[in-house]
C-alpha cells in the first residue's frame with residue numbers, strides 16, 4: 225500500500241466512527257482528519273522530489289528550525305536533490321539547487337512572481353512598485369533602470385567618496401578608543417553601507433542625524449521581514465518596530481524628494497538618485513516621445529520615497545554582507561591586499577589624493593576581480609523566494625502546485641566545481657578575462673537573472689571598487705581569526721559567525737607606514 229492510500233484509508237476509518245459519539249470524540253476525530261489531510265496534501269504536493277516521506281511534526285513541519293535558520297541545514301537540503309521540499313504550516317516550499325532549474329525559475333515570470341512575507345505589504349505599503357507583476361513591473365523597472373546606468377553612477381561618485389573618507393577616520397577612531405584591540409565590526413559595516421547608500425539615493429538632502437537614525441534602526445526592518453514572522457502587526461512586536469522604522473525613513477525620503485525636485489527645477493545638476501529621477505521626469509515632460517513621457521511621468525514625493533525605501537531594503541543587508549566578508553578576506557590574505565594596494569596607486573598615477581572617477585574604476589581590473597570573487601565565494605543572497613501563480617512544470621516529472629513557494633538557490637551554482645576549480649578557495653585570479661569562470665555566465669547568479677535581476681548590480685561593483693581602494697590605501701586593518709570566522713551566519717543574508725573582529729589603523733598610502 226502506498227503512502228497516499230494508507231492515509232486515505234485512515235481518513236475513511238475516522239469518518240466511519242463519527243455517528244453517535246460524544247463531543248470530545250468528535251473533536252478527536254476532527255483532529256485526526258485534519259492531521260491526515262495535512263499528510264495527504266503534503267505527500268501529493270511532494271510527488272517524486274526529495275524531502276521527508278511524511279511531515280515529521282504534523283501541521284507545523286520544521287517551523288521551529290526555520291526560526292533560527294542554519295547554513296549547514298540549508299546546504300544539506302540543497303545536497304539532498306536538485307529539487308527538494310519542506311512544508312511549514314500550510315506553506316509548501318520547493319527548493320531548486322541546480323543552476324539550470326534556478327535560472328528557469330528566475331525567468332518564468334508567467335508562472336512565478338517574487339514572494340514576500342504577508343507583513344511586507346504592510347511595511348513597504350501595498351501600492352509599492354516591488355509588488356507589481358508582469359508588464360506593470362517591467363515598465364516601472366524601465367523607468368528606474370536609467371538611475372543606475374554607468375553615466376548616472378558617475379555623477380554620484382564624488383559625494384560617495386566623501387562619505388568613505390569620513391568612515392575611514394571613524395573606523396580608526398573606534399579602534400583607537402578600544403586601544404586597537406580587535407572589536408566587533410559587524411554593526412559598523414552596516415552603518416557605513418547605510419550611509420553610502422543614503423548619500424547615493426538622497427545626496428545632501430538627508431542630514432547626518434537622519435542617516436544615523438536610519439542606520440541605527442534599520443535592522444528592525446530586516447528582523448520584521450524575516451521569512452517566518454507573525455503576519456499581524458501587534459504593538460511592541462518585531463513587525464511593529466519594523467513598520468515604525470520604515471514609516472520614519474519614508475517620511476524623511478519624502479522631504480528629500482521635494483528638495484530634489486526644487487534643485488532640478490532651479491537648473492541644478494543631478495548628484496544623487498533622486499536628482500537623476502527628477503531630471504528624467506523634467507526632460508520627459510517636454511519630450512516628443514510618448515513612451516518617455518509615460519515611463520518618466522510625474523512621480524509623487526510619496527511614490528519616490530517608497531521606491532527609495534525598496535532600494536535601501538534591497539541593498540542594505542546584501543551590501544553589508546559583502547562588506548564584512550571583503551574586509552575579513554583581505555585581512556586574512558595580505559598577499560591579495562598588497563596587489564590591490566599596488567593597483568590603487570597605479571590607477572592614480574602614483575598620486576593617492578586623486579579623486580576617484582568612473583574611468584579610474586574601469587582600470588581597477590584586479591580590485592574588480594577581488595570583489596567578484598568575494599561575491600562568488602560568499603554570495604550575500606543564497607536563495608530568492610518566489611511564489612507559484614499557476615501550476616508550473618519545473619521538470620518533465622515535477623509540476624509545482626499553485627500557491628507553493630519556489631526557491632531558486634544561488635550558492636550551489638557559484639560553488640559548482642565544474643566551473644570553479646577548488647570552489648571553496650578564494651582565488652581572485654580565476655576571473656581573468658577568457659578564463660573558464662569568466663566565460664561561465666550562466667553560473668553568475670549573484671544578482672539573480674530575468675525580469676527581477678538586481679537593479680543595483682553595476683552600482684555594487686563600482687562602489688565596492690572605490691571603497692576597497694580607499695581603505696586599502698589609507699588604512700591598515702587586522703582581523704582576529706576565530707574558529708567561527710569562516711562559518712556562515714544567516715541573517716537575511718550571510719555574515720561571518722563571529723561578527724567580524726577587526727581593528728583599523730592609519731596607513732601612509734605611499735610608504736605603507738602604519739600610524740597609531
Ligand code: HEM
Nearest residue numbers: 535538539542543546604605671672673676677678679680
Ligand atoms: C552585494 C549587493 C547586492 C546583492 C548580492 C543583490 C542581489 C539581489 C538579488 C539576488 C535580487 C533578486 C533578483 C531576482 O529575483 O532575479 C536582487 C533584487 C533587487 N536588488 Fe539587489 N543586490 C545587491 C545590492 C543592491 C543595491 C545596492 C540595490 C540598490 C538599488 C539593489 C536593488 C535591488 C532591487 C530594487 C531589486 C528588485 C528588482 C525587481 O524586483 O525588479 N540591490 N538583488
